[in-house]
Amino acid sequence: MTPALSCPVCAARGYLGERRCPNCRGAAFVQFVGNTLVGWRTPLDPFAIALRRAGARANRIVNGVLIGIAAVAVGERLIGIFISPPFSPSFATGSARPSLLGFWIGAFALFLFIARRRRARYATVPIPRRGYDEEAPAIRTPSGWEEARAVPAHEVRDAAASFTPAALRAAEEAVALAERAGHTHIVPLHLFAAFLPARETAVFFARAGVARSAVEERVERALGKLPSEAQGAAPLLSAEAQAALVGAYARAAEGRAALAGIEELIVAVSDDPRVAEILDDVGITPAMVGNIASWLTLTRALRERIARYRTRAAQKPTGALDRAMTAVATPTLDRFGRDLTRAARFGRLPFMVERDAEMRAIFRAIEGGRSSVILVGEPGVGKDAIVSGLAERMVTEEVPELLADKRLVALSIPDLVAGASPAEAGERLLTALNEVARARNIALAVENIDALVGIAEGGADLFDIFAEEAGRGYFYCLATATTGRYTEAVERRPSSHAFTKVEIAEPTGDQAVRIIMALVGRVEAEQGVFFAYPALRQAVTLSARYLPERRLPEKAIEVLRESAQAVRTSRGQNALVDGEDVAAIVSEKSHVPVTAVTEEETDKLLALEGRIHERVIGQDEAVAAVAAALRRARAELRAQNRPIASFLFLGPTGVGKTELAKTVSAVYFGAEDAMVRLDMSEYQEASAIRRLIGSPGERGGGLLTEAVRKKPFTLLLLDEFEKAHADILNVFLQVMEDGRLTDNEGRTADFTNVIIVATSNAGSAFIQDAIRAGRPPDEVKNDLLLRELKGVFRPELLNRFDGVIVFRPLTADQIEQIAWLMMGKITDLLAGRGITFRATDEAVKELASIGFDPVFGARPMRRVLQEKVENALADALLRQKLGRRDTVVLDPGGVIRIEKAKEL
């Protein structure tokens, strides 16, 4: 916060006794807001406040009396007219007309009342509104009182005069608070405590999703901790409080508000360490304070803007004609187009916010002599919103002179070409353009102009025809195209030079949040619920991260709309949608757990090893490493610009490398097959890279990039990693480092939500020998990395993995456990047919001993099971020896014993 220049002579009171301070000329403390010097001329000492309040009370009473007199007089007159004539004595006696004295006195009272009320409005001075193309005013502390006094006294603005009554009352209340508590200075905490009960503050905390009572408790405690010394002496405004008061004015000026209200004060005091600490404690960060306050002021500004818009829009002609009626009827255009200015005139288009820069670029192009502009951006970034914004500005005539008194007509290409041969479509287009030329009051908007490309009429492409006409400059045109289609279809055509390209970038972060702030009002009205600020923030952050297929702000709005529906269904009308509700919807759409970690889930995460071990036998080191990585990811304690984790699983075949990867996929991503699996032995040639990321010049990205773009939250399993070509390994080097990969079309696939697992049995002979020789695992791993793998993987690649994990050969004991697991699977299979399956200990032991192979790990086990158990079961099932409710028992020697169920 920029400090204010405080008057040392009067201790920032503005007065020395009864006299105005000669040094500051009553301004007390000052700051430059733009070129305006803003001070504080409304004394904040208890006596002055009491006087002001008494005055206000007296004023209210006087006004009440006056309006009372006026009402009585009018009432008496009315009764006099309607009731009294037949019965009144004056009528009966036939004397002169009744006296009008009462009426005139009433009129006089009314006159006084109106004069007083109108005069009272001059007590508040609105902050001069800056234009929509003016920069925000710079806020600066004057170098000294010499500089401040160089500004004529009558030009120094009183910040207090531009405060809303509620805000001024809060400032006064802060003084009373400090005085009651015997504090020597009024600090921002007093101001904060003073406006806590205000309605605006309630709205603020509701938008923040925080209970006000929680804040109140903390404020009370913090106030109690302030040193209280002075008794009797009036408290002084501390430097911080001074800065906060003029700061509130500055913020209002910056936000184009007419008056500084509680919202501005909240932001101004939130810089104070004590206040910031309290807010932080209830979960409101400094960035949130600014954004929520912006939201509140934006809502207020939108209301004002709508009101202003209505008055100005009333002066725009509604019909097809301009004001001077020089225009010509345009029947063809009317058939294939929609009059956007007319729609905007009747308030059917959404208001545009935060797009001043783009709008300026369009106007610059038009004023620079170009008549056609093409807006290029991804779908959903708001190209159409900008077109609507132009229509809206054309209604209020806040446009360059060249566009004044014109209407904006959107030419619909689908309508134009529907049911017509290319030749007919071309004719329609030329007829419409001819009408535009003759009408002279039309600017064209063409959505997705790229759709014209490829519609050829006798060799001439419709796009070329349109561009040719646009190039002649007899009409203004605002076209749009998506980035992909622009690059593909439009850019390479020579005729595209007729258009000036204005790129519309996807709004990010705060800009996106502010755009959404302006749009959610509609969703709130439709659904009858309210959004807390964290909901908007989450909608932007989470949709940006987990819904990569679409663009902001569209996707965030979509998520908010769905969240609102869900909340209304579950909690009813007027419920508050908070960040968690939005997270739940994003989780649902993306199948990514993004909601806050619940207690139940905490237990699950802490017991992750156990859950993995339900499927993977042994390999404790590997399981522990993977579980730890998953916990880090879920607690958001990881680098956001790299994959969640990347592992290299080394070890002989059949020891559980792939099984562990599948288990992680099932546990963390919800399904075993929620993974992208690439067999790297298929990528032994350098040219195979084209299959991974797509060939240049072709459409449709590569296998890997497309898979990850479609499912950004996934496990990427790279089997037999060592077999891939060195160039392809380099690609993964980059993926692990940057978390992104660019495909042939220039689109990036985001790998920051991917777990990469590469498996390899390079060096497995060495592992087996070393473990059998009884060498400690760490030593084995070191030797492996330093020597055995040297020729296989480059050291920088090995270094890039978060963990290189050596899987140990399985022991006979572990094989037996695996045998039990596999038995379990058969049991599940048969249970589905209503058959109970059981294996005796001896039988399993026997199977394990047959299936054990130190070289192939658990792999032979599956074969043994097939031969000894599944074949016999299949046989029995086909011969219909097995029925529902029967029990099958596996005995040693692969003997299947069937225990028939009792007959019912």
Add this chain to the structure above:
Amino acid sequence: MVVDLAGGLVSAPLFWYGRGAGDAARYCKRLIVAQAARGGVGVWLRNLFVPMFGQRDAIGIIISFFVRLFQIIIRGVALVLWSVLVGFLFLAYLAAPIAIVVGILYEIGIRIRA
């Protein structure tokens, strides 16, 4: 309170004919300007020789000229009438306090005479 009310008696007329009158005048001006924009007399005047509806043939131009002339006259008269009406409104504002005072005095006068 008495001070407040007594002060009001003095300051109210001062305000009424000072700043208040300025406000009222500005308001009346806005009313007239808005009507001028709605009627668009200026635009019609500027386009006096521009044919209407793109009819660029000789007859079209002649007809346009006279229609425009007629329109300008009609719209001009409407604007003048509106301005006069607004002017009366402003005069009424100025006259209101005087009328009230005169009214009170008159009533008192009647009573005295009666």
